[in-house]
Amino acid sequence: MSPPPLPIAPDLLKAVRESCLEAGEIAVDLFRPGEKTAARTWSKSGGSPVTEADIGVDTFLRIRLSVLLPEAAWLSEETVDDALRLSRRFVWVVDPIDGTRAYMSGSPDWAVCVALLDEGVPILGVVHAPACDATYQALRGGGAQRNSAAISATTTTSLAGSRIAGPKPMLDALARSETFEQADKIPSLALRLTRIADGTIDAGLISADARDWDLAAADLILQEAGGLLSGGSGEAVVYNRETPVHGMLVASGSGLAEPLISALQRMRDGQPQRS
Structure with missing residues (x-):
């Protein structure tokens, strides 16, 4: 119950x-x-x-x-x-x-x-x-x-032309296989998520080691704006664990979540890069 x-x-x-x-x-x-x-x-x-x-x-x-x-x-x-x-x-x-x-x-x-x-x-x-x-x-x-x-997140479903923010090494790795626009750096993780929520950008990548306090408030705002924050393989984000530390995360409007997670999976699997 x-x-x-x-x-x-x-x-x-x-x-x-x-x-x-x-x-x-x-x-x-x-x-x-x-x-x-x-x-x-x-x-x-x-x-x-x-x-x-x-x-x-x-x-x-x-x-x-x-x-x-x-x-x-x-x-x-x-x-x-x-x-x-x-x-x-x-x-x-x-x-x-x-x-x-x-x-x-x-x-x-x-x-x-x-x-x-x-x-x-x-x-x-x-x-x-x-x-x-x-x-x-x-x-x-x-x-x-x-x-x-x-506010609401964007409804784009294609990585092509989407605006994505995150650590430059992660964006550069993704750019070797996908076409997208690298957004300006957003040092605050919470603001990276809320700017997806309000449609300023389409998606964001977050490297491992984020903590509950970096994410929880902005995660709810993103969800309520029609977006999604998940682990790099699409798994749910869990809060208030004994150790409140997270692995790599990905955030976007709901329509871009699956294409972005699939692209990250291909990147990790070492599939051929685009020419």
């Missing part, structure tokens, strides 16, 4: 959106368009960068979201993982600044991301990109919006 729906979902989405807008103001205060951030920066274990803005946004959202839904567990890039989340129905999944390197360098392509999982399935998502003047949101079954206007 499936769990009952969350009764306050529309009001909760509104409150989460407002929280993300406020969180964005914290980050914008130290953001310098086209210039190095004014925030203090350092490296985490493993070498990935973090700034005082990441920590400030994370702290703010943990306090705010915990009040909105106290029974929900917490999973965030900037918080020590707590195994309690594995036994909870609801889990907040947060990336305080997705695209920290972009933020640090003055690029506008970064976002505050919040998702709510229900038994591991995203049911609410907000991706707020203040430097791009874009706020994406979705509620499961309620469609997806950008700045309160409905």
Whole structure:
């Protein structure tokens, strides 16, 4: 028997959106368009960068979201993982600044991301990109919006002429067997997915090692816009596992999913390249 729906979902989405807008103001205060951030920066274990803005946004959202839904567990890039989340129905999944390197360098392509999982399935998502003047949101079954206007992924079914974003090595490998347009780099994984959701691009590739917080909110927005995120062989994306790390992923409008996955499979199988 499936769990009952969350009764306050529309009001909760509104409150989460407002929280993300406020969180964005914290980050914008130290953001310098086209210039190095004014925030203090350092490296985490493993070498990935973090700034005082990441920590400030994370702290703010943990306090705010915990009040909105106290029974929900917490999973965030900037918080020590707590195994309690594995036994909870609801889990907040947060990336305080997705695209920290972009933020640090003055690029506008970064976002505050919040998702709510229900038994591991995203049911609410907000991706707020203040430097791009874009706020994406979705509620499961309620469609997806950008700045309160409905959005939808493209309906193209052919790789030829499609616009695809992703790591250059992956795009170059795909280009040896397929014809398509390489879109400009989008450093934030969440924004890569939401720009598929709003039709700015047709598809995106994501290399292995993405985490739940990079994906969950934008995944729901993409689904509600008629798109699909899956593993490189078409397998479903599973959230809130013990280790919230993913392999290679592919995202697109629903009509391009099968052609793109088939092309990647041919590429991996080493089938003849086009002349």
